[in-house]
Amino acid sequence: MFDDETFLKKVLLFKNLPHDQLKKILEISEKKVFRKGQTIFTEGDPADGIYVLREGKVKVFKLSLDGKEQVLHFIGEGGVFGEVAVFLGEPFPASAEAQSESTVLFIPRSSFFDLLKNDPTISMNMLALLSLRLKEFVHLIDTISLKDVSQRVSTYLLFIAEKKDNIVDLRIKKSELASFLGTIPETLSRVLTKMVKTGLIKMEGARIEITNPEELKRIAIGEKSLFL
Amino acid sequence: MFDDETFLKKVLLFKNLPHDQLKKILEISEKKVFRKGQTIFTEGDPADGIYVLREGKVKVFKLSLDGKEQVLHFIGEGGVFGEVAVFLGEPFPASAEAQSESTVLFIPRSSFFDLLKNDPTISMNMLALLSLRLKEFVHLIDTISLKDVSQRVSTYLLFIAEKKDNIVDLRIKKSELASFLGTIPETLSRVLTKMVKTGLIKMEGARIEITNPEELKRIAIGEKSLFL
DNA sequence: CGCATGATTGACAGCAGTCAAGATGTGTGG
DNA sequence: CCACACATCTTGACTGCTGTCAATCATGCG
Numbered sequence: 001m002f003d004d005e006t007f008l009k010k011v012l013l014f015k016n017l018p019h020d021q022l023k024k025i026l027e028i029s030e031k032k033v034f035r036k037g038q039t040i041f042t043e044g045d046p047a048d049g050i051y052v053l054r055e056g057k058v059k060v061f062k063l064s065l066d067g068k069e070q071v072l073h074f075i076g077e078g079g080v081f082g083e084v085a086v087f088l089g090e091p092f093p094a095s096a097e098a099q100s101e102s103t104v105l106f107i108p109r110s111s112f113f114d115l116l117k118n119d120p121t122i123s124m125n126m127l128a129l130l131s132l133r134l135k136e137f138v139h140l141i142d143t144i145s146l147k148d149v150s151q152r153v154s155t156y157l158l159f160i161a162e163k164k165d166n167i168v169d170l171r172i173k174k175s176e177l178a179s180f181l182g183t184i185p186e187t188l189s190r191v192l193t194k195m196v197k198t199g200l201i202k203m204e205g206a207r208i209e210i211t212n213p214e215e216l217k218r219i220a221i222g223e224k225s226l227f228l
Numbered sequence: 229m230f231d232d233e234t235f236l237k238k239v240l241l242f243k244n245l246p247h248d249q250l251k252k253i254l255e256i257s258e259k260k261v262f263r264k265g266q267t268i269f270t271e272g273d274p275a276d277g278i279y280v281l282r283e284g285k286v287k288v289f290k291l292s293l294d295g296k297e298q299v300l301h302f303i304g305e306g307g308v309f310g311e312v313a314v315f316l317g318e319p320f321p322a323s324a325e326a327q328s329e330s331t332v333l334f335i336p337r338s339s340f341f342d343l344l345k346n347d348p349t350i351s352m353n354m355l356a357l358l359s360l361r362l363k364e365f366v367h368l369i370d371t372i373s374l375k376d377v378s379q380r381v382s383t384y385l386l387f388i389a390e391k392k393d394n395i396v397d398l399r400i401k402k403s404e405l406a407s408f409l410g411t412i413p414e415t416l417s418r419v420l421t422k423m424v425k426t427g428l429i430k431m432e433g434a435r436i437e438i439t440n441p442e443e444l445k446r447i448a449i450g451e452k453s454l455f456l
Numbered sequence: 457c458g459c460a461t462g463a464t465t466g467a468c469a470g471c472a473g474t475c476a477a478g479a480t481g482t483g484t485g486g
Numbered sequence: 487c488c489a490c491a492c493a494t495c496t497t498g499a500c501t502g503c504t505g506t507c508a509a510t511c512a513t514g515c516g
Contacts, residue, residue, distance in 0.1 A: 062366070064374035065450045072366060084366075087359035093366045116352070123351045124344075130358040131315035137365040138290070138300060138312075138321045144373050145410045146292035148471070174495070182373045187472055189496050205481080222293045376503070402463065415504055417464050433463095433513090 004054075011052055011078045013125050021119060028111040034098035043095045047085030049108040053077055056102025059176065062094050071180035073136065074099075074172065080129060086112065099172070144182035147222065152181045153191050154220035157201070157210060166210040174206075232282075232333075239280055239306045241353050249347060256339040262326035271323045275313030277336040281305055284330025287404065290322050299408035301364065302327075302400060308357060314340065327400070372410035375450065380409045381419050382448035385429070385438060394438040402434075 008014045008022050017025075031054070034040055040051065040058065051058075058075040072094055075081050085092045086109050107115075116123055143152050156177070160168045170177060178188040192208075195201045200216050202209040210216055236242045236250050245253075259282070262268055268279065268286065279286075286303040300322055303309050313320045314337050335343075344351055371380050384405070388396045398405060406416040420436075423429045428444050430437040438444055447453045 062370045062374065064370075068374050070369060070373040072369065084359045084362045087355055088363060090363070093363055116355075117348075120345075120348060120351065123348065123355065126355060127315055127344075127351065127358065130355065130362060131312045134312045134358060134361055134365065135316060135318070135321055137362065137369065141298060141300065141365065141369055141372065142290045142292075144369065145298040146290065146296050173493095184473065185495070186474085186497085190472090193496075401461095412505065413463070414465085414506085418504095421464075 007054060007078070011080070013052070013080050013122065013129055015125055016121055017119070025107070025115065026105075028115075029105040029107045032104050032106050034102045034104070036098060036100050038098050040096040040098060040102075040104070041082065041092050043093060044091050047082060047088075047090065047092050047109070049106050050083045050086050050112055051081050051096070052105040052107070053079045053081070054103040054105055056104075057099040057171075058096055058102055058104075059099055059172075060094050060096045061179065069179045070182060071176060072140070073133075074176075074180070083126070083129070084133075099176075149181070149183050149187055149191050150194075151220055151222055152183070153188065153195070154216045156181060157208060158213065158216060158220055161210050161213075166213055168208040168210070170206040170208065235282060235306070239308070241280070241308050241350065241357055243353055244349055245347070253335070253343065254333075256343075257333040257335045260332050260334050262330045262332070264326060264328050266326050268324040268326060268330075268332070269310065269320050271321060272319045275310060275316075275318065275320050275337070277310070277334050278308060278314050278340055279310045279324070280333040280335070281307045281309070282331040282333055284332075285327040285400075286324055286330055286332075287327055287400075288322050288324045289407070297407045298410060299404060300368070301361075302404075302408070311354070311357070312361075327404075377409070377411050377415055378419050378422075379448055379450055380411070381416065381423070382444045384409060385436060386441065386444060386448055389438050389441075394441055396436040396438070398434040398436065 002010075004026050005019075005022050008017075008025060014022065014025065029052070034056075041047075043062065053075050055077055058079070058081065059071050060073050060075065060081055061069050061071045063069055073081075075096075081096055082092065116126070143155065147155070157168050172180075174188060174192075175185040178185045181188065192201070192203060195216075196203050200210070200212045200219075202211055230238075232254050233247075233250050236245075236253060242250065242253065257280070262284075269275075271290065281303050283305055286307070286309065287299050288301050288303065288309055289297050289299045291297055301309075303324075309324055310320065344354070371383065375383070385396050400408075402416060402420075403413040406413045409416065420429070420431060423444075424431050428438070428440045428447075430439055443453060
């Protein structure tokens with residue numbers, strides 16, 4: 001565990017900031033704790049500030065009227081969320097919920113704008129952050145709109161297993177992965193089961209081992225495969 | 229028709245800039261013309277700069293391997309595109325094509341960064357621009373993932389007809405609208421025909437009149453309707 | 457007029473969602 | 487440490503929306 005300043009240094013948004021600037025950020029930020037399952041903000045709430053996740057896990061998501069959920073992104077430690085609405089001066093376009101006991105640093109809107117005005121480094125970091133989000137969203141749109149579920153699952157598994165020796169340790173519930181991939185738990189379950197049966201992967205609970213990465217890659221890019 | 233500087237003033241990205249700054253931008257920018265249907269850049273191309281649409285229409289889109297297309301956004305005059313990849317220093321994540329004869333101002337990557345460094349106003353404008361894009365993408369993801377095609381079409385028609393006396397003048401091909409809404413021309417056609425038959429809208433080519441906005445709104449938000 | 461492009465319609469197929477039941481896993485309190 | 491309760495995951499049967507393929511119709515332009 002780090003002290004707060006050491007933590008801030010590791011946050012993309014506050015990279016390359018001098019000591020006194022970091023201290024100032026800590027002064028104006030407010031620490032809040034949320035329990036597992038607790039709502040941090042709901043779509044439509046006025047956006048009063050931005051959030052930096054100090055510890056825990058958070059998901060940002062959209063809900064339809066009939067209760068279906070689409071996860072927009074999972075926030076990990078050091079991640080920032082709620083920033084878009086703050087810039088636009090509009091209500092939050094999505095909701096955020098703690099997936100486990102979570103501590104966040106909350107920076108009020110006006111204080112955050114002061115920071116931006118006085119420090120071009122933060123502006124540049126923010127631009128990089130937003131660009132990264134946009135790229136992720138482009139990828140998500142592409143995934144949901146142009147790929148079938150088998151392709152989505154293959155792509156996801158390969159992405160997570162990258163540089164990890166073909167081992168995927170799902171750190172989220174499968175139902176939430178389903179929601180992120182734009183599908184439902186039943187369908188995800190069926191796809192994974194089929195992959196196990198055809199020898200593409202091995203699965204023990206939340207631990208998945210990719211046993212045939214080449215074929216999985218072929219499925220991911222949409223080539224017809226005899227394995228499904 | 230405006231002269232170039234008058235044009236730049238109307239571009240969101242260059243709002244509130246002094247005369248000499250605008251002049252500088254014009255100096256470093258390069259004018260390029262594309263014919264209808266011509267490719268401006270393709271997904272995977274190195275991102276060498278950002279584009280400002282001076283005149284014409286441009287679509288930014290993703291293609292899947294088997295040829296399906298998802299439109300990410302339509303760019304109108306004064307619109308900016310290609311900026312995300314420039315910030316990330318990565319290849320373009322999507323492709324851009326002129327939908328009609330188009331003139332663009334191209335600002336090379338390095339020059340653009342010079343501008344950003346020297347003028348905090350541009351940075352702030354850029355932050356607003358990227359935030360707006362993110363919001364649009366959230367909406368698009370929501371649309372594609374959580375709504376059926378009838379809902380998508382209803383929402384779109386109501387959005388476009390807003391403050392326009394319930395008249396929608398599609399300024400794009402229906403096939404491209406279909407691609408933007410995450411579906412195909414056949415399905416869009418069927419949905420529109422059904423709406424005509426149930427008296428929700430009247431349609432003459434690309435001109436659509438909403439004759440029953442209340443019921444259309446009900447469909448848009450997903451309430452069951454007897455009209456479909 | 458005739459070709460090209462886009463829009464529409466029809467018949468059909470299939471992927472993925474719904475509903476419901478059962479299996480598995482996890483955590484808590486006795 | 488066990489047992490029970492609850493959450494999550496899995497499986498099955500079924501439905502239906504939407505995509506595919508193909509033919510026809512409408513429109514516009516040289």
